[in-house]
Amino acid sequence: MKAKSHQWPKAAATAIQSDLQPLARRSQPPCPLKLGPSLTVWPPLLAAPMAGISCAPYRQLCSSHGAAMSTTEMVIASALLLRNRRTLKLASFAPEEKIRSVQLYGVRPDQVQQAVRTLVSEHGVHHVDLNFGCPVRKVTSRGGGSALPLRPLLFSRLVAAAVKGAGGQVPVTVKLRVGLTPALTTHLQAGLIAEAEGAAALTLHARTADQLYSSPVMWPAVRELVDTVHIPVIGNGDVYEATDALRLMDETGCAGVMVGRAALGRPWVFRELAAALCCGGTATAVVPAAPHLGQVVLTALHHVEAEVDWYEDYDLEERDSILRFRKFISLYLYGFKSAVQLKAKLMAAESLAQWRAVAYDTSLYDQYEPFPACAARYPRLKGGGAPIRQQMGLPNGWLDEHRGDGAAAEASLTDEACEG
Structure with missing residues (x-):
C-alpha cells in the first residue's frame, strides 16, 4: 500500500505530542x-x-x-x-x-x-x-x-x-x-x-x-x-x-x-x-491467577532443563548452562519471602541433579506462597x-548527509554487537 504523502523531514523529527486523547474503548477483541x-x-x-x-x-x-x-x-x-x-x-x-x-x-x-x-x-x-x-x-x-x-x-x-x-x-x-x-x-x-x-x-x-x-x-x-x-x-x-x-x-x-x-x-x-x-x-x-511459589519453581526447573538440552549440541557443558541460567533465578524468585534459602542453594547448584534436588526440597520454601504483587512491575535487568x-554520541558529521545514496554513512559503520 502506498505510504501517505509527506514532506521529506530533516533527521530530527518534531517533539512528541503528550495531549493525545484515548481512542474509544474496545468492546470486541482486537483483530488478528x-x-x-x-x-x-x-x-x-x-x-x-x-x-x-x-x-x-x-x-x-x-x-x-x-x-x-x-x-x-x-x-x-x-x-x-x-x-x-x-x-x-x-x-x-x-x-x-x-x-x-x-x-x-x-x-x-x-x-x-x-x-x-x-x-x-x-x-x-x-x-x-x-x-x-x-x-x-x-x-x-x-x-x-x-x-x-x-x-x-x-x-x-x-x-x-x-x-x-x-x-x-x-x-x-x-x-x-x-x-x-x-x-x-x-x-x-x-x-x-x-x-x-x-x-x-x-x-x-x-x-x-x-x-x-x-x-x-x-x-x-x-x-x-x-x-x-x-x-x-x-x-x-x-x-x-x-x-x-x-x-x-x-x-x-x-x-x-x-x-x-x-x-x-x-x-x-x-x-x-x-x-x-x-x-x-x-x-x-x-x-x-498468577502461580504460587511451587509452580514458579517447577517452571524455572523446566526452563533450565530445556536450556541444558538445547545447548548440549553446541558443546556447552551442563555446568556452563547451569551457570548461564543463574541470571534467571532472581527474576523467578523476586519478592517471595520464603525463598531466601531456595535462592541461595539454586545459585550454588552446578548440575541438573543439584537443581532438581533443591527444587523438590519443599522444606526450603513455602510452595503455596502466593505470587507477590510487588514482582509484577519489578524493573528487570539493567x-x-x-x-x-x-x-549519547554520534560520529562526526552524522547529521549532515541528506543527499546521495547513503554510501558515505555506510562506509563508516562496523557490525558491533547490540541489543533491542
Whole structure:
C-alpha cells in the first residue's frame, strides 16, 4: 500500500505530542495481526527478541504460555554470511516452533539482502524483523543501532534490501525506538520510509535510546506512528499486566503488543495478556491467577532443563548452562519471602541433579506462597526503573548527509554487537 504523502523531514523529527486523547474503548477483541499473505498472528501478542535471552527454550516457554510469536535474539548479517557457529545457533529453531521469526541486524544493504535470502532459503524462516532499536552507546556512537534512522538514505536502502532479499516470500518488519534523544526523534520519518520500502509492519519501543529501559515510557509516540502510516504498528514498552496491554491498544490504536523484560522470570504474563485480549478487555475476561511459589519453581526447573538440552549440541557443558541460567533465578524468585534459602542453594547448584534436588526440597520454601504483587512491575535487568538519560554520541558529521545514496554513512559503520 502506498505510504501517505509527506514532506521529506530533516533527521530530527518534531517533539512528541503528550495531549493525545484515548481512542474509544474496545468492546470486541482486537483483530488478528496480519503481517502479509503468508503470516497472521493471533492473538496479537509477541515476545520481544532479547540478546542473551531469546534462545529456542525461552521462545518455546513464552509460546506455551500464550505468546503468538516469539522472535530470536539478534542475528548479525555479516556473521550469518560467514557461517559463524554461534550465529548459526542463534538462527536455529526447535521442531515445535510453529512460526520461525528472526531478528536481523546489518549495516550494509548488500549483506542484509543476502542474509535475508539465506534465512528464507536455508533456515525456513517465516518472518524477519530488522533491528534499529539498539540503545547501547558504543554502538550509536559509531552510527549503528538507534542512530541509523538519523541517516534516512542509508536506512531506506537497508529496509529495501531486506524486502528484496525476502522476495515476497516472508514479511519484513522494522523495530524502532522513538529516536536517539528527545531532541532527535525519528519514529515518524523512519516509519514512513519503512512503509514506502515495503515493510509489512513496525514495532515501536516507546522510549528514546538515551533512556535505555527507564521510565517514562512514551505511549503517545505509538499513537503518532499509528496515525502516520498505513501498515500495522506494534506497541512495546512497560506492558506488565493485562490492563497495560488493553490500555496501550485503547489509547494508541496499535495492532499488537510486544512484551520483553516483563516476561523474564514471569512467562505466564502472556497467558494473562492473551486471556484479556481474546475477550476484548470486557467484564467477561477471566484473567488466570498468577502461580504460587511451587509452580514458579517447577517452571524455572523446566526452563533450565530445556536450556541444558538445547545447548548440549553446541558443546556447552551442563555446568556452563547451569551457570548461564543463574541470571534467571532472581527474576523467578523476586519478592517471595520464603525463598531466601531456595535462592541461595539454586545459585550454588552446578548440575541438573543439584537443581532438581533443591527444587523438590519443599522444606526450603513455602510452595503455596502466593505470587507477590510487588514482582509484577519489578524493573528487570539493567537500565530499568528510575528515569535516566545516558549521554549519547554520534560520529562526526552524522547529521549532515541528506543527499546521495547513503554510501558515505555506510562506509563508516562496523557490525558491533547490540541489543533491542
